[in-house]
Amino acid sequence: MALTREQMARRVALELQDGFYVNLGIGIPTLVANYIPDGMQVMLQSENGLLGMGRFPTEDELDADMINAGKQTVTAVPGASIFSSAESFAMIRGGHIDLTVLGAFEVDVQGNIASWMVPGKLIKGMGGSMDLVAGAENIIVTMTHCSKDGQSKLLPECTLPLTGAGCIRRVLTDLAYLEIIDGAFHLKERAPGVTVEEIAEKTAGKLVIPDHVPEMSFA
């Protein structure tokens, strides 16, 4: 069975380490914050200028001047810092973020990522995503394996305008966890109940399948 959004978030959360500064994109990545293991400290960076993002506010705490990069009202944890957008992206571009998790429309075997526009149809804008993919050593892309009309989003070559070139090494979809090495997707884990054959069929880019592909675990 394809993973739920929550399962995807839980799987990504396994990549966290104690003391990591982490930037979580909008959508599924945001959910990762709900699955930080007990006893582990992780500090969330929000690129509008907040390091140490906390939970959503209570009605009493609600403050229009306190939002995250998704424009959601949030709180700050004790020990948080707040700064300008230039400082925020100095941090990001300078490689100080330990892990970045973000969504995408497409990823290809060269580690290219497309996530900000569909020509003629949709232009969200890149926001901070181009800086995030350029600045981070350690990125996980989370997305569904296929588009709504069934097209693979793991491609030999991205068809949409790129967000970043050659910067993605790890992809978690609702079907599999894959690493991009030397021009191919390497299948590392499959979602529980999903067959290697299904993944192979739905992966348009070159796929390397090892002899044994374990089922994903979530803890």
Added chain:
Amino acid sequence: MALTREQMARRVALELQDGFYVNLGIGIPTLVANYIPDGMQVMLQSENGLLGMGRFPTEDELDADMINAGKQTVTAVPGASIFSSAESFAMIRGGHIDLTVLGAFEVDVQGNIASWMVPGKLIKGMGGSMDLVAGAENIIVTMTHCSKDGQSKLLPECTLPLTGAGCIRRVLTDLAYLEIIDGAFHLKERAPGVTVEEIAEKTAGKLVIPDHVPEMSFA
């Protein structure tokens, strides 16, 4: 008679305007702060990271963490701000300072200035002077007209390593106030009792002398 250091400072102070942000170099320029006209507000920038430098501290106010660019202990005026060296030079380089006053070893008819080293003999280092001359539209150089051994410091071409190229328009020496226009020093004022002939004799670079050269006034 050649101007005293105090008279030089008083003459420079006439160039101040209400609401000016001003950077004063070490030496004679520093003295300009003593001659700000009554009723005029001027804010002094010190490039180590202080906008709104005040007077020297009393014994009680003395604080090793509160110094100016000359490493002197100072105070801050009400409404001062304190910031990093990057911010300080962003201000300077970005052209936000209204007037910069600094010393020099030599100035030439092209507006070049040399002030930071004498090869083989003396290396003070440029400190912030190269940024100041590059960043300011409005600079006054203050220096003695001649060196201690009688050599003119207003030259056809600087002989010492430059601090900045083509950036100086105004020079106040102990003998004269001059403007640099189209490759020549234009004599605008002479120190009281100093003759045009003496100035001409002591100016090595091309000098333009108008029919009437008024004596300098100090108020």
Added chain:
Amino acid sequence: MAGFDKRVASLEEALDGLEDGMTVIAGGFGLCGIPENLIQAIRDRGTRDLTVVSNNCGVDGFGLGVLLEDRQIRKIIASYVGENAMFERQMLDGELEVELTPQGTLAEKMRAGGAGIPAFYTATGYGTPIAEGKETRVIDGRDYVLEHAIRGDFAIVKGWKADWYGNVIYRHTAQNFNPLAATAGRITVVEVEEIVAPGELPPSQIHTPGIYVDRLLCGTFEKRIEQRTLSA
């Protein structure tokens, strides 16, 4: 106004000199920390053919969105269109010229504009459409794009507290692009929630030193929330 007193009496005076065709840099991220009153005053003024530099362009009917509604904007330099339907439609229809710029690059371009850095290299956007036509260079084995500074004829900024010398402190994440915009305007106008006497703000805690601020005024703010998310 004498000395360093940057206070002006009205929004009209704050925008005096703003003309058709000028470039306006605006602080704010989403609807957070936007100069609401100055935006409304630009609308009331009816200034047209503006180039607006701002991370995004408000929403339909609020923030910079009202200038889109009135077709006062000719060109936008921004990182995000997002859910702003009018922005997206005017862009796709070709009515509005849009220079999409990565958020960090946009912030750095504003900072550079204020800081006398005419251009800088960044890895951001290399190999993507935003690098097209731009100079690239390999430095220490990595590819970078050359990006140029941005300056504006006006910068409009939203602060929290300021003294009348124009020293500004921002509140929480309403800081965002505001201090950067403030450095990059030939005329920088700041509206705040409270103006205090010089000396009341701690010198080491000033976010925007008064040297960057030309005009200052106090306003009231709606502070509309885009995504009202609450804890259960």
Added chain:
Amino acid sequence: MAGFDKRVASLEEALDGLEDGMTVIAGGFGLCGIPENLIQAIRDRGTRDLTVVSNNCGVDGFGLGVLLEDRQIRKIIASYVGENAMFERQMLDGELEVELTPQGTLAEKMRAGGAGIPAFYTATGYGTPIAEGKETRVIDGRDYVLEHAIRGDFAIVKGWKADWYGNVIYRHTAQNFNPLAATAGRITVVEVEEIVAPGELPPSQIHTPGIYVDRLLCGTFEKRIEQRTLSA
């Protein structure tokens, strides 16, 4: 040490991994805001052939001057020699390699190093010896020099207060180069006068966010004054 607790137990631990030939970026201007104890610890450690990046190099017998005395420094990148006789002598004698760098360019190079900007243009130094061998370019009719970022193996920084997550606040003009140095070290060590619990420092008033800080310790400081000037 777990999570974000950056506190270390000793100066030795703070400098663990510092080896001969490494580059150390130091905060401070003159003797103001210098990491006195870390400098002394480098002396005690006896690390040699260091490249030191600092606005100046202390005075004879204090600050970074003690590392000159012990011939621990191979190269200095600084803007000012000033009245430091040993610095000047070692430089003129050719014992010490010196890369004189304008103060603003030095500050910006440190910031760029921390901010992922590999190089930038500045008008500072154009037409002077410091531009020799560097690339220049005309932008909008003005001449600029290309300057590259600086990073260090270590950055040593002096703060005032910090929480144990490494969020730092500087005091008065002891701020100077410290926040820039802090961003540019592969390992950044900060010594402060007081360490408080996370949450005690206001988030919007942090000068150096803890993300830049790897190791933190508390010390006592002599704070020697270079020019003791008093009002009459």
